[in-house]
Amino acid sequence: VVGTVQEEDCDGMCWQYIYNVDGIKPEFVISTEPTDGGIYRGHRGRMEIRVDVHGTSCHGSAPERGDNAIYKMADIIADVRSLNNNGCDESTDIKGLVKMLDPKYNPEHYEDARFLGRGTCTVSQIFYTSPSRCAVADSCAISIDRRMTAGETYKSCLEEVENLPSVKKYGDDVKVSMYMYDRPSWTGEVYETEAYFPTWINKESAPHVKALVDAHKALFGDERIGCEKSMDKRAGRPLCDKWTFSTNCVSIQGRYGIPCVGFGPGAESQAHAPNEVTYKQDLPTCAALYVAALNLYDPSQADGNATTYRAELTDNDIK
Known part of the structure; x- marks a missing residue:
């Protein structure tokens, strides 16, 4: 579990540091940003x-x-x-x-x-x-x-x-x-990077995406679920979908090719809203799916070809 800083200021900069300095390179990552009850496999850069x-x-x-x-x-x-x-x-x-x-x-x-x-x-x-x-x-x-x-x-x-x-x-x-x-973090560390956050999409058949979809279907069925008050915005959208906004996955997958998938509590429309709300029932729902997905994930199906699209990478030395 990683709790990162400065995501609102510079999406994915924290993961550039995790990847390049700390040397942490996971097999795949589940982002817990709000997904409106869906499983998200990409977003715009x-x-x-x-x-x-x-x-x-x-x-x-x-x-x-x-x-x-x-x-x-x-x-x-x-x-x-x-x-x-x-x-x-x-x-x-x-x-x-x-x-x-x-x-x-x-x-x-x-x-x-x-x-x-x-x-x-x-x-x-x-x-x-x-x-x-x-x-x-x-x-x-x-x-x-x-x-x-x-x-x-x-x-x-x-x-x-x-x-x-x-x-x-x-x-x-x-x-x-x-x-x-180039803003310093709370520790005073400066990790300069260009304000560029690459686009990415995963295949729906990729094993890490499939693990979450299979877990959702086994636990909750193949329709989006969520708090009754929020389902008016969720209903009718495909279970396997994409974010409208941007996440740290711009670095995790967009830059470095580490497969990402999203499933998180809350509604996208609530992000940055006045009096923002996260629905309590979403928390145990997400926790259950994370455990099930990790047990269903089949690493033998990972062939390095999960990505449908990744935007051109930078050399991190733009002046």
Whole structure:
């Protein structure tokens, strides 16, 4: 059992340390993140992108003497929104991220992308510098939360932003980059890594996934179960499914290929919600399934080919 730190800040960074420094390399991992009563075999990846725009400050009484970085960023933000919202057949310079569900744009991985769901992007933070409230802003920056489906890599996502019409319009005044994470842990340890969290999917037939499915069917049947109050969101979804959000599995399997599967108490919709709730009955349900699954797991069926899709890995040395 591993209780990890800093997962909310930098998914899987703790497992990079466990794998590379502590040298712990398990045969497979069960993640206990909330799964809405389902058994989860994958999820989208994500990355954190920063866009910096430079301008020239001047007195606010004569703004034409300066170059307002916030106005430039406004154009870029509109294009980022279009990248998320547009379709892929529109007659526009910006094809929407939904394009990765289409075999025309993602011939090798569109089926995996349809299982995971389309990628998304949203502006999550905005920053600026200005000498005062009566001056033109000389810089502006935004953070973009980018969720990545099968077929997308950190390089392709950076290039998409770099190729937005507004980014190209402002040329050298715009810089697109990936965040690096270097916050110290509670012990003071710093483990620097890029803010890139790879996509992963397992085969439903993989032995570690099959062990949980067989255990669930033997204990509880082949339908999702859970607290009556939460079943309105769970009902109708396949037992073997995927997460909407991201977990530490981005490193465990996404980077290192250690097979992962998820089954945990609680509902995804409750994560980060005000007055978050975990249903008490989910706790013994999960505990029982973990024990049964480990007893049903057949290591002789593990052939090193559990993974359906893993995103391109990094060299962990991005600057």
